[in-house]
Amino acid sequence: MKTLYLVAGARPNFMKIAPLVRALRAHCASLDFKIIHTGQHYDHDLNEVFFEELGIPAPDVSLGAGSGSHAQQTAKIMIGFEEACRTRRPDCVLVVGDVNSTLACSIVAKKLCIPVAHVEAGLRSGDMTMPEEINRIVTDAISDLFFVTEPSGVKNLLREGKLPTRIHHVGHVMVDNLLYQRDKLAVTDTSAFMSSGLKSRLGAYGAVTLHRPSNVDTRDALERVGATLRTVAQRIPLVFPLHPRTRGNLDKFGISLGNQVVLTGPLPYMDFLNLWKDAKFVLTDSGGLQEETTALGVPCVTVRENTERPITVEQGTNVVAGTDPENVGLEAFRILEGRGKPGQRPDLWDGKAAERVVAILARELA
Numbered sequence: 001m002k003t004l005y006l007v008a009g010a011r012p013n014f015m016k017i018a019p020l021v022r023a024l025r026a027h028c029a030s031l032d033f034k035i036i037h038t039g040q041h042y043d044h045d046l047n048e049v050f051f052e053e054l055g056i057p058a059p060d061v062s063l064g065a066g067s068g069s070h071a072q073q074t075a076k077i078m079i080g081f082e083e084a085c086r087t088r089r090p091d092c093v094l095v096v097g098d099v100n101s102t103l104a105c106s107i108v109a110k111k112l113c114i115p116v117a118h119v120e121a122g123l124r125s126g127d128m129t130m131p132e133e134i135n136r137i138v139t140d141a142i143s144d145l146f147f148v149t150e151p152s153g154v155k156n157l158l159r160e161g162k163l164p165t166r167i168h169h170v171g172h173v174m175v176d177n178l179l180y181q182r183d184k185l186a187v188t189d190t191s192a193f194m195s196s197g198l199k200s201r202l203g204a205y206g207a208v209t210l211h212r213p214s215n216v217d218t219r220d221a222l223e224r225v226g227a228t229l230r231t232v233a234q235r236i237p238l239v240f241p242l243h244p245r246t247r248g249n250l251d252k253f254g255i256s257l258g259n260q261v262v263l264t265g266p267l268p269y270m271d272f273l274n275l276w277k278d279a280k281f282v283l284t285d286s287g288g289l290q291e292e293t294t295a296l297g298v299p300c301v302t303v304r305e306n307t308e309r310p311i312t313v314e315q316g317t318n319v320v321a322g323t324d325p326e327n328v329g330l331e332a333f334r335i336l337e338g339r340g341k342p343g344q345r346p347d348l349w350d351g352k353a354a355e356r357v358v359a360i361l362a363r364e365l366a
């Protein structure tokens with residue numbers, strides 16, 4: 001039997017691994033899989049809570065890499081993962097997304113001549129100041145199999161010289177997870193959720209997530225974010241679950257967001273879904289949330305100058321507003337006035353992407 005390593009390291013990986021595990025268990029007797037947790041994210045709020053809620057089995061191997069500079073973190077993951085691959089050599093390593101764990105493990109596998117499959121391949125923002133863009137480009141440069149979420153990904157990979165037979169437009173495993181969790185949420189008692197209390201207290205609200213280094217790591221950028229949120233919050237209260245990076249920098253620079261912005265810690269997946277699915281809009285710099293809002297038809301204003309996920313703008317509810325507070329405010333107010341842009345769910349974002357991935361892997365590894 002062939003063995004597949006599934007690499008998970010940071011919060012946005014877990015949503016993508018969960019449906020792959022379900023599909024592997026349900027449809028693929030010919031593949032054994034092991035979950036390798038790099039330890040890039042380790043706090044209970046960013047880590048265990050997702051394993052529990054999303055139904056991911058406990059990792060088979062935990063590398064415990066932890067935080068650090070990009071070089072430190074990537075190096076620690078590489079050293080740990082190399083040892084794991086040498087201890088028990090897999091037949092294929094599957095990496096998801098664009099975090100440092102994705103980069104580190106794909107390089108290690110490739111240098112050991114183990115085939116690499118990349119789920120969410122081909123996305124490009126064109127912005128080389130984004131660590132994720134470097135991770136995407138390097139991972140795709142050395143991957144053997146490309147699972148793509150949207151047509152732009154296919155186009156980018158072909159432009160970069162990849163063989164068409166290696167590229168598979170399968171849809172989005174993260175949307176599989178979203179639809180699965182949304183159905184579960186519909187039959188869950190949410191009365192103890194933090195989001196339920198906030199929803200009944202606030203009535204109408206916007207939901208915010210901002211944690212990209214370009215928005216939160218310098219005083220100037222974070223002050224611009226502060227000005228943006230205070231502007232928008234004059235018209236509607238905002239709920240902002242803070243990523244540790246953002247919380248740390250708000251404290252460090254002494255920036256206050258005013259009392260119309262309700263701050264919470266990171267929320268579990270279901271609690272956060274319960275919040276944003278009913279928000280008037282979502283203000284975000286997250287890649288995943290641009291897509292999840294498109295999948296459920298919730299208006300999204302992206303506080304960035306670009307997106308690597310153009311389908312969310314071409315077909316979905318996403319507007320890339322830049323980082324100018326006035327412009328972000330205009331887009332948010334347009335939505336509040338009922339003039340937001342309608343959207344549709346992209347092709348193949350149907351809850352079955354993981355099944356397609358697993359069918360292709362079973363064929364390729366046979």
Ligand code: UD1
Binds near residue numbers: 011012132
């Ligand atoms: C990482 C990903 C980013 C993703 C984000 C989701 C990279 C380059 N970035 O960014 O693409 O959108 O995860 O959360 O891989 N920290 C904790 N507890 C933890 C983990 C981190 O407090 O469990 C704090 C530490 O101070 C750490 C900082 O957050 O230094 C940043 O963590 P890191 O994993 O380096 O990057 P993220 O900003 O989380």
